[in-house]
Amino acid sequence: MSDTNKHDEKLAAAVIKLTQIIVFLVVVIIALVIALVKSAPASKPEVDLEAPVPDEYGNFTEAGKLEAKRVAQNTVQYWQAPDETSLNGLSQKESILYGKELIAHTSIYFGEKGKIFNSTNGMNCQNCHLDAGTKVFGNNYSAVASTYPKYRARSGGMENIYKRVNDCFERSLNGTALDTSSKEMQAIVNYIHWLGKDVPKNKKPEGSGFKDLAFLDRAADPDKGKNVYETKCQSCHQANGEGIMNGDRTAFTYPPLWGNKSYNDGAGLYRLSNFAKYVKYNMPLGASHSATQITDEEAWDVAAFVNSQKRPKKDIKHDWPSIAEKPFDHPFGPFDDGFSEKQHKFGPFKPIREKREIMRKANSKK
Numbered sequence: 001m002s003d004t005n006k007h008d009e010k011l012a013a014a015v016i017k018l019t020q021i022i023v024f025l026v027v028v029i030i031a032l033v034i035a036l037v038k039s040a041p042a043s044k045p046e047v048d049l050e051a052p053v054p055d056e057y058g059n060f061t062e063a064g065k066l067e068a069k070r071v072a073q074n075t076v077q078y079w080q081a082p083d084e085t086s087l088n089g090l091s092q093k094e095s096i097l098y099g100k101e102l103i104a105h106t107s108i109y110f111g112e113k114g115k116i117f118n119s120t121n122g123m124n125c126q127n128c129h130l131d132a133g134t135k136v137f138g139n140n141y142s143a144v145a146s147t148y149p150k151y152r153a154r155s156g157g158m159e160n161i162y163k164r165v166n167d168c169f170e171r172s173l174n175g176t177a178l179d180t181s182s183k184e185m186q187a188i189v190n191y192i193h194w195l196g197k198d199v200p201k202n203k204k205p206e207g208s209g210f211k212d213l214a215f216l217d218r219a220a221d222p223d224k225g226k227n228v229y230e231t232k233c234q235s236c237h238q239a240n241g242e243g244i245m246n247g248d249r250t251a252f253t254y255p256p257l258w259g260n261k262s263y264n265d266g267a268g269l270y271r272l273s274n275f276a277k278y279v280k281y282n283m284p285l286g287a288s289h290s291a292t293q294i295t296d297e298e299a300w301d302v303a304a305f306v307n308s309q310k311r312p313k314k315d316i317k318h319d320w321p322s323i324a325e326k327p328f329d330h331p332f333g334p335f336d337d338g339f340s341e342k343q344h345k346f347g348p349f350k351p352i353r354e355k356r357e358i359m360r361k362a363n364s365k366k
């Protein structure tokens with residue numbers, strides 16, 4: 001073999017070696033790049049948490065904005081009622097389940113044909129405290145055990161759960177109070193305590209009571225509300241607003257919204273904000289906070305319409321002994337803020353809120 005041939009062979013071998021090394025290095029680099037890209041955290045789309053977020057109807061509500069913020073931060077953990085299997089072995093089990101039954105089917109016991117006595121308008125607690133007081137933002141009882149006894153401005157004193165339950169018997173059910181020591185009252189209170197058993201003292205869990213609803217910039221309009229009522233509510237609650245009873249008249253299939261079987265004018269739902277919040281997140285039947293069916297305007301306007309119809313009156317002259325503590329939408333004077341009964345009933349509420357805030361700050365400086 002000639003020297004040049006040998007030289008060529010060596011050269012070829014070196015070139016192959018070099019090529020192999022280069023290929024190896026390239027493969028390693030590619031592998032490294034792939035590994036890096038895969039392990040890097042997926043870049044999150046920028047969420048501007050302060051930007052207003054429209055709800056599914058394109059309305060910009062404060063509540064919607066807050067909700068979107070919490071969902072984006074993934075911090076929403078809604079309250080859930082305890083599992084009923086946790087009742088097994090409890091000495092109070094029977095009483096708690098009876099309490100639930102009384103909330104769900106109040107009229108069977110206290111309605112027109114009540115098994116115990118006829119002392120109410122025939123509504124069920126559950127008509128307004130949905131799913132026996134367990135539905136998220138359906139006026140549930142999750143925060144009752146943890147927050148009572150508490151000071152309530154309506155009575156101007158400390159209230160325990162018995163008093164609060166009887167408030168709804170006397171106002172929402174337009175009836176008479178239960179004896180505090182009765183088996184029925186004990187059962188209702190045991191049930192409410194059990195529902196809230198896992199909620200720390202003085203805390204309100206996510207999803208308790210009602211969900212907030214932004215104010216309108218105008219007064220709520222009963223005429224517009226009538227239109228909403230006719231198209232979205234009347235099919236169940238009826239043209240006369242009085243609902244429909246079942247065949248044997250033991251309960252309402254569709255509860256009344258006004259008329260002499262409805263809540264009285266001292267009840268929580270008679271305040272426009274409570275009504276609007278209840279309806280926005282729960283009506284028409286099947287709606288929920290995450291699947292609403294009406295706009296904010298429709299909710300406020302239908303509240304104005306319904307709460308302008310005839311209903312039983314309650315003697316409320318002892319309510320709100322301190323007039324400065326009346327809610328912005330308590331529709332009966334006297335008031336210390338200079339706004340009319342009409343504006344306290346229908347709004348616009350923003351100016352009332354703002355003026356009261358100024359008054360409150362001035363008072364706290366004194």
Ligand code: HEC
Binds near residue numbers: 126129172
């Ligand atoms: C017509 C609707 C309606 C009916 C029926 C009704 N409630 Fe209520 N209830 C309300 C509203 C509205 C509130 C909240 C009021 C407020 O915050 O001003 C409320 C509040 C309560 C609270 C306090 C909740 C809290 O977190 O502070 C309890 C307890 C309660 N109701 C029990 C009952 C019981 C028991 C019954 C049946 C005997 C009943 N309610 C029937 C509308 C109703």
Ligand code: HEC
Binds near residue numbers: 234237253257269
């Ligand atoms: C498909 C039938 C249906 C429609 C439509 C409907 N509701 Fe209801 N509504 C019910 C039923 C049933 C309840 C009682 C729920 C329960 O007991 O679980 C109820 C309860 C209520 C309550 C609380 C109880 C009371 O009688 O005071 C209010 C307030 C209310 N509805 C308002 C409205 C408004 C306003 C609309 C229209 C935007 C509407 N509902 C549409 C079936 C309906």
